[in-house]
Amino acid sequence: MANKRDLKKDINYVLGDIIEEVYVWELDNPGKDTKAGEAIIDEAITSFDGLIARVNERDVENASQHFKAIRTDLEKTAKTLVEKVNAL
Structure with a gap:
């Protein structure tokens, strides 16, 4: 079932890239408060867990x-998170 595997990879890559972008922002701005970045990372991880759980549902x-x-x-989650990262 390649569709399921590809979807899992997409979720991992998209949300992983967003988390990586927050880390890059934190490295580029060492004097700024990182609480907003940490909140974005937490939201991305929570979204990842929820989406993967939905992908793994058996009885659909x-x-x-x-x-x-x-x-x-x-797509909606990624767009929202990217907007938050851009607002940092």
């Missing part, structure tokens, strides 16, 4: 719609 009625909804939620 329509797998295609289920995975499409997860992809949509990933």
